[in-house]
Amino acid sequence: MHTKQRPLSPHLQVYRPQLTSAMSICHRISGVALSVGTLLLTYWLVAAAAGPEAYARAQSVLGGFFGSLILFAFTGALFYHLCNGIRHLMWDAGYGFNIPTVYRSGYAVMIAAAVLTVLVWLLALLFGGS
Amino acid sequence: MRYRTPIKGALGLGSAKDGVHHWWMQRLTAIAMVPLVLWFSFSLISYAGADYEVVRAWIGSPLVAVLLVVLIASVFYHAQLGLQVVIEDYVHLEWLRIASIVLMKFATVLLALAGILAVLRIALGA
Numbered sequence: 657m658h659t660k661q662r663p664l665s666p667h668l669q670v671y672r673p674q675l676t677s678a679m680s681i682c683h684r685i686s687g688v689a690l691s692v693g694t695l696l697l698t699y700w701l702v703a704a705a706a707g708p709e710a711y712a713r714a715q716s717v718l719g720g721f722f723g724s725l726i727l728f729a730f731t732g733a734l735f736y737h738l739c740n741g742i743r744h745l746m747w748d749a750g751y752g753f754n755i756p757t758v759y760r761s762g763y764a765v766m767i768a769a770a771v772l773t774v775l776v777w778l779l780a781l782l783f784g785g786s
Numbered sequence: 787m788r789y790r791t792p793i794k795g796a797l798g799l800g801s802a803k804d805g806v807h808h809w810w811m812q813r814l815t816a817i818a819m820v821p822l823v824l825w826f827s828f829s830l831i832s833y834a835g836a837d838y839e840v841v842r843a844w845i846g847s848p849l850v851a852v853l854l855v856v857l858i859a860s861v862f863y864h865a866q867l868g869l870q871v872v873i874e875d876y877v878h879l880e881w882l883r884i885a886s887i888v889l890m891k892f893a894t895v896l897l898a899l900a901g902i903l904a905v906l907r908i909a910l911g912a
Contacts, residue, residue, distance in 0.1 A: 688872060691865040691894075697858075698901040704845060705904035708838045719835070731827070738823055741816050748813060776827055784835045 675762050683740045686733040693730040728777065735772040739765040808867055815864040822857045842908055851909035855902050862898035866891055 671677065696718065703714035717723050743761050746752050752761055833844050844850055869890050877883040 684872060687865075687868045691869055694861055694865065695897065697861070698897045698904075701845070701854075701858075701901050701904040704838075704841055705907040711838050711841070715835075734823065734827070738820065742820065745813065745816060772827075776831060779828075780831045780834065784831055 676758060679740060679762050679765070683737060683744070686737040686740075689733050690730070690737055693726070693733070696727070696730065728773075731776055732769065732773045735776075736765070736769040739768045739772070808870075812864060812867045815860040815867070818856065818860045819864065822853060822860065825853065826857060845905060846908040846911070848909070851905050854905045858898055858901040858905070862894045862901075866894040869894070 700714055700718065703710040718727060743752070743765050746761070752758065829844075829850075833841055836844075845854065870887055873883060873886045873890065877886055
């Protein structure tokens, strides 16, 4: 029996890319990225507890060009995962399974995630640093 | 009619009976984090660039400290559950899969405790 040699589903390489499958794997990727990125939250809190010098160092790291770039990507991943997570919770509750609704909720998630990301950064640039 | 053979019960194979708990805790932490993440993100808009003492006073105020502790616990619990499934799906070598899951669980607990201790140190003025 060569059971281990058998190809396993779902044969992703023979599927035409679809919004549904792309958003599904993006949920996973953003989840893993957020798990790693949450190191920054811990770092920021530990620096705030450690003292003014450590906090100033953390602020310069996170507020620098690369820090801001990573934080922007983190915000995007966060709001995507949050919005798509709500979509998943709706499915868990048994709603929104017919195909047109799945596509509509998919587009709604992408728009909501983009709007929230841009809104947070716009407000941060306008009112932050006070 | 019972389809299960007695040998199945004797060997103790099959469900470890904690799949539903994993699924349910992932959903509970997700629901808790919807308002917490929105609150934290929009709070950071005004506090991210603020002076050290202002930020400390914010983190240390009783309500914020409690919400931050709940947020940190939910984040790392949720991350632990999610990462476990990802590792189980993609790491096929058994020893590497088990080692990755153990290391990941240690790391998430360590990070959660570090974050919670930092908030408590600030809140309690240590």
